[in-house]
Structure formats: structure tokens, C-alpha cells
Amino acid sequence: MAADIKAPALRELPTVPPPVTPDAMASVRPYVASEKINEAIGFPGKLDEDWQVVHDKAIAHMGSLLQRYRSLKVYLDACVHCGACSDKCHYFLGTGDPKNMPVARQDLMRSVYRRYFTLPGKLFPKLVGARDLTPDVLDDWYTYYNQCSECRRCSVFCPYGIDTAEITMAGREILDAVGYGQKYSNEIIGKVHRIGNNLGLPGPALLDTLEGLEEDVKEDTGVDVRFPLDQKGAEVLLVTPSADFFAEPHVESLIGYAKVFHAAGVSWTMSSHASEAGNFGLFIGNYDQLRSIAMRIREAALELGVKRIVVGECGHAWRVAYSFWNTLAGIGEGGKDPFSVQLTSQLDMRYRQPMHICEFTWDLIQRGALTLDKDANDHRVVTFHDSCNVARASRMGDAPGGQFEIPRAIIRATVNNFHEMMSGTTHESTFCCGGGGGVLTDELLDLRVKGALPRMEALQRAVDEHGVNFMATICAICKAQFTKVLPYYGFKMGMVGGVHQLVSTAIRLGGKS
Amino acid sequence: MSGLSLAFTLLFYFAGAVMAIGVLLRVATYARTPAPLKIPTTPAPTTATGVGLRMLREVVFFESLFKASLWTWLFGWLFHASLLLVLVRHLRYFTEPVWSWVAFAQPFGMYAAFPMVVGLAGLWARRFLVDRVRYISTLSDHLMLVLLLAIALSGLAMKYLFPTDIVGVKAFFLGLMLFDWQPLPTGGALYLHLSLVAALMIIFPFSKLLHAPGLFFSPSRNQIDNPRETRHLAAWAARLEER
Numbered sequence: 001m002a003a004d005i006k007a008p009a010l011r012e013l014p015t016v017p018p019p020v021t022p023d024a025m026a027s028v029r030p031y032v033a034s035e036k037i038n039e040a041i042g043f044p045g046k047l048d049e050d051w052q053v054v055h056d057k058a059i060a061h062m063g064s065l066l067q068r069y070r071s072l073k074v075y076l077d078a079c080v081h082c083g084a085c086s087d088k089c090h091y092f093l094g095t096g097d098p099k100n101m102p103v104a105r106q107d108l109m110r111s112v113y114r115r116y117f118t119l120p121g122k123l124f125p126k127l128v129g130a131r132d133l134t135p136d137v138l139d140d141w142y143t144y145y146n147q148c149s150e151c152r153r154c155s156v157f158c159p160y161g162i163d164t165a166e167i168t169m170a171g172r173e174i175l176d177a178v179g180y181g182q183k184y185s186n187e188i189i190g191k192v193h194r195i196g197n198n199l200g201l202p203g204p205a206l207l208d209t210l211e212g213l214e215e216d217v218k219e220d221t222g223v224d225v226r227f228p229l230d231q232k233g234a235e236v237l238l239v240t241p242s243a244d245f246f247a248e249p250h251v252e253s254l255i256g257y258a259k260v261f262h263a264a265g266v267s268w269t270m271s272s273h274a275s276e277a278g279n280f281g282l283f284i285g286n287y288d289q290l291r292s293i294a295m296r297i298r299e300a301a302l303e304l305g306v307k308r309i310v311v312g313e314c315g316h317a318w319r320v321a322y323s324f325w326n327t328l329a330g331i332g333e334g335g336k337d338p339f340s341v342q343l344t345s346q347l348d349m350r351y352r353q354p355m356h357i358c359e360f361t362w363d364l365i366q367r368g369a370l371t372l373d374k375d376a377n378d379h380r381v382v383t384f385h386d387s388c389n390v391a392r393a394s395r396m397g398d399a400p401g402g403q404f405e406i407p408r409a410i411i412r413a414t415v416n417n418f419h420e421m422m423s424g425t426t427h428e429s430t431f432c433c434g435g436g437g438g439v440l441t442d443e444l445l446d447l448r449v450k451g452a453l454p455r456m457e458a459l460q461r462a463v464d465e466h467g468v469n470f471m472a473t474i475c476a477i478c479k480a481q482f483t484k485v486l487p488y489y490g491f492k493m494g495m496v497g498g499v500h501q502l503v504s505t506a507i508r509l510g511g512k513s
Numbered sequence: 514m515s516g517l518s519l520a521f522t523l524l525f526y527f528a529g530a531v532m533a534i535g536v537l538l539r540v541a542t543y544a545r546t547p548a549p550l551k552i553p554t555t556p557a558p559t560t561a562t563g564v565g566l567r568m569l570r571e572v573v574f575f576e577s578l579f580k581a582s583l584w585t586w587l588f589g590w591l592f593h594a595s596l597l598l599v600l601v602r603h604l605r606y607f608t609e610p611v612w613s614w615v616a617f618a619q620p621f622g623m624y625a626a627f628p629m630v631v632g633l634a635g636l637w638a639r640r641f642l643v644d645r646v647r648y649i650s651t652l653s654d655h656l657m658l659v660l661l662l663a664i665a666l667s668g669l670a671m672k673y674l675f676p677t678d679i680v681g682v683k684a685f686f687l688g689l690m691l692f693d694w695q696p697l698p699t700g701g702a703l704y705l706h707l708s709l710v711a712a713l714m715i716i717f718p719f720s721k722l723l724h725a726p727g728l729f730f731s732p733s734r735n736q737i738d739n740p741r742e743t744r745h746l747a748a749w750a751a752r753l754e755e756r
Contacts, residue, residue, distance in 0.1 A: 020644045068749055070546040071732045078727030081654050082589065083639065083646035084581035098648045107649065120719050129651035155554045157581035159571065160724055161733035163552065287549065291753065323551045323740045335744035339754050352741055392554055395738055400556035428556060
């Protein structure tokens, strides 16, 4: 643990919002991307030395976004400063920095929007809180648009549905357009294009890892569970976050998926070309990146001739897959254009495309196709952390709210001891882990630890009341973030794990009797 | 007709035009601007009817605000509901004969001015008392509440302190609508009330009052949750596929 970073004290529940503490987090900002990183993905390498050039470029880009995104346009106009969102952001609750209140985060851009794009802001800037774009303002954007995890919790409570994530994405997009990108996200986007996944794991290493997993599972269970890669003609293409290949506890869930496919007798494969479900194009709000990263999945599906596409445990990846793949890459129903038809004529459209691994597993459980021994999980007392992108930006199953019910149904089918965390911190009101949306980087650890506070408080209560010792989740970023920050709050890092980790423990292989 | 009557006649034509054209242009911009991605805040309705109901709950009950903050909801809803009744009541000055449902609403509209003032006062108090709301409040946020309060109070003053020739006021507004201009009765409270209302109408399309039409165009609220079933593609995004 870094010596100078401390977790805030857990507060009495129910909590009151912290007092406003201006600039509490003003010095916490991610590393700026190098010229090489930016240029590799088509952005200007660095800020122009002439401020006027930067200024004009930023305003022009903002104007272009305002014409392309209704969300941005409406959200910048509609806010009435009612304050409904002001105590909803985990980063505000953990830091007290007022610029981490969603409305104030938006106002960093709204004030500039008003100055350049509205009449009152042009005529009476002071009156309406409008201001010129200056180097200080741009620095503030860089700091605070990189202190947002795009979790959408604020949008649940806004009377107009204003989603700060949309503003943050626009902010980062403008910063990228002037050469002021963030290292963590942009470097990873470069890797996914160059190597195929966010972790930069090349094909041969991936193959090696998967073979190792086959041996491990054989040793554990005595069963030959395959982890196939680039297998043409397989029924299912599994696209999963690359952390699943070797990070703990992620890999336990990958083993879980493999066991489910094995038990169901469904042929499946992963792809070295699309060895990453994550799509950091979302985090930086760049449509071209979002699209070209999503296209890899389409290309892999066409290349391998699969019938179904299933997505592993990853929050933002599921948002992109569920909500955007049909738009971006024609993966889904309803498209009559040649681009869509090329893929839909290959896929088996009797199934939902794309499908979440939890939907896949739950279908099998409902059909009685899996043998599950709940007692095998008796050493665990489990709670479930809803991941923000799954909860507030996607769905599973046919009915609204399936994204909450299906993972819980799987947990109930695989463990005997399950307890919810306190209401107001789960389902659509779930608190972000503190590491989502492109802030999962070490130089932002202070922010990540403090942002986890509301979740940690709810977890502590579940531990105190029910003896919870395992927090299941279905997001690679949640898993990585909690592994890192749980110890700051006095919990064991191994307390977090995947839903399919529970499945993996409970499932009995070797054929259903 | 006095110079003052003429001034108010022109003022209301101007204010009416600014408000109507301004809001129309704004709404047209919202409608024309594409929403390239499906971003409803989920869980979201999976049908158009469901979205209609979600919208109705937002507009009528302020559902999301209710979940967010009971105090803000209480004062906000009180203000808006009272304003609606007050506006309905005021339709009597623009209709002859007065529509029966407007006549029915008259007594409610009369008293609605009081909860309206309470709601506005509560909303304003929050801007001083809650440190988070104080931090985000701009001068225009305060002035907007002052303007609405002044409109409500000057209206109440006309009713209870300085009786006004409302028959003459009605003749004035009917005259405006029929292009048969009539003199405006005299009265300080009346002049103040009408000037402030005209100011509000002029400000409307340029201010945060756009939250009213804006809500209907908010993608996180008005989109159907069906991205796997239908392909959603903005025109500018579709052009990328032609490359």
C-alpha cells in the first residue's frame, strides 16, 4: 500500500453527505499520454504551444459534438442546478471535493458552452456563470473529467435524466482532439489495436496460458475441460476481458465459463484477433475508436464462422456489447442493410445476439442442464455487487431489471448463503467500485480508494450483520479495483470474485446422472 | 390609448414572439440533432408505451427527483403543480366565454398562489442553506427564483392589496389576441406583474427554463431499451459504413 494514501473512516449509516471541501482533489490527475501514444491512435501528439490554436480547436470540436450528440446538447441546456445529483457521486461522497458533484463536473463544460454557444452567455457571462476557455479551465477539465467513472448513478436521480458520463466523454474527447489525452486509456487502446487485447498479451502467449489452464483444471477435477482458441466452426465465440486470462480472481471465472460450456456440451472458442471484450473507446467518448474496437469482434465472428457470440464478465464491455454492438458492428437483430445481413445470416438468430455469459448459464440452469452442488460453496457467505454499466446501461433477459435478477439467480443456484447489501447501494442505485471508466491506474489510487468508500460502508454492514466473506461481481474492472482497495479498508483482497467463480466451485462435471 | 398601454401592447407581442419562436427553434434543434447511441438509463421500458409512461411519471410526479431528494421534490413539485393551476386560472383572461373547466379550476387557482410562493421560497432557501447547492448556484439561479417570486407576489398583491380592474385587463388581452387593441387599466402592481411576466417569456428560450422541453428529448429517458432487437443508427454514423 502506498504510504501516503489512506482510506477515509467509515461513517455511521445512514450517512450524511460530506461538507463541501473545495480543491480537495485538485492535485490528483492521471499521467498525460505521450506523443507516441496519442499519435498511434490518430490523435494529435501534444498540446500546441500556441494557446489560441488549442482554444480554437477545442471550441470547434465542442461545436461539432453538439451537432452530433443530442445528449450533450440537451444536457448542457436543461440543468436547473437543483442539486438532486449533488450527493450521488461516490467520488464526491469519498472526497468532498465539490467539483466531484455531478452538476459541478458538468458545469466545468456548461460554463464554456454558455459562453460560446448561447446568447446570454455571450452577452452577460457573469450573470449565467459563463466563462472563457482558458488554460486553467482546460486543466480543470483534465483533472475532473478524469475523476469520473462514467457510472451513471447521477443520471438515475436527475429529474431530466442528465447523464454526467456523456459530458465526461465529451470532455475527454475534446481533450484528445487537442492532444491532451490520458495515458492509461490511450495506451490501452493502442494495445488493443496492435496486439488484440488491453493487456498486450500476444497470440502465442495466450495459447500457452490457455493450455496451462487446461492442465490446472485437469489436475483439479480430473476432467478434460478445453479452452479453445481460434477454433473455426465452433458454435460459440466467447469474448471476454483479457484480465480473465491470468489476473486473480478473474481467471477463476474464465475457468467457470469453460466448465459451463463443457457441461453443456457446447462447442466454443475464443479468438486471438478479438481477445478482449473491453472497449476503452467508450471511456474516451470517441465514436471512431468505439467502432473500430467493436469491429474486431465482428471480424473474428465472420472469420471463425460462429453461430453465437457470448460475452464474459465485464461491466463496460457488456454495455458496449448489449447497447452498442448492433449499432457499431451489426451484431444483433433488425438490421436490413447488407452490412448487418452479412453477419446475421451467419448467426443463429433464435438466440439473443450478443448474449451475456450469465444469460447463457442461467438458461442452462433453468433447463436443468447443469449439476450444481451448492454445498461446495458453503465456506462462502456471499453478497453481490452490481456493476454500474451492467446495472444502469444494459439489460439481461427479456424483462427490464433482468441484469439484477439473472446474476442473483445464478448465485442462489450455486451457494447456500447469500445476502444483499443495504438497499440504496444495489440494483440501479449501486455504487461504483471506484475504478471504472478509465481511472484504474496507479497514479489515481488516492481517488480510487476514496471513491470506494460508499461501497465499503455497505460491505462492512453486510459483514457485520451476516458475516459476508465473499463479494461476487461480474466486472473485470470491479475485480481489479476491489483487489487493490479492499486492504485499505481492512478487508482481505481475496474477498472479491466472479459469479462464475461460484459456478466453477459448485458445478459437477463428468456428465449429468 | 395611452403611451403606456401602447408600450405594453408592443411588449407582449414581442415577448410572445420571442418565446414562441425561441422555443420552437430550440426544440427543432433538439429534434434535428441525432442521438447516435442507445443510452437509456436502465432498467428502462422495452416498448414505446412503456417509455410514454416513464415520461408521464417524470412529468407529472417528478419520479427521479423523488428518489433523489425529498425536500427538493416537495418544494419543486409544490411550485410546479401550483404554477399549473395558476396558469389554468389565468386562461379566463384569454377566453370569452370562459371554458367550463377553467371556471371549475378558478377557486383552486386562486389559492394555488400560496403554495407556489411556499415552493419557491423553499427552493430558494436551499440555495443558501445546503452547502452543495450554494456552491453550484449562479447569480441567474437566484434571479430566476426572485423573478418567479416577484410574479407570484405581485399577482397576490393585485388580488388582496391593490384591487385591479380585471375586466379591463381581460379586455386588453382579448384585444391583443383579436388585434383590436384596448387600453390597459392603471395600477402599479398590475404594471409590475405584467412586466415581469413579459420578462420571463423573453428569457425562457435562452435559459435553464428549457428544462421543460429538454426533458422530452433526453435520450436517457426517452429511448426504448431494445438495442439487441432493432438496429439504431444515426445518419452520420451510417456514413462510416460506406467507407
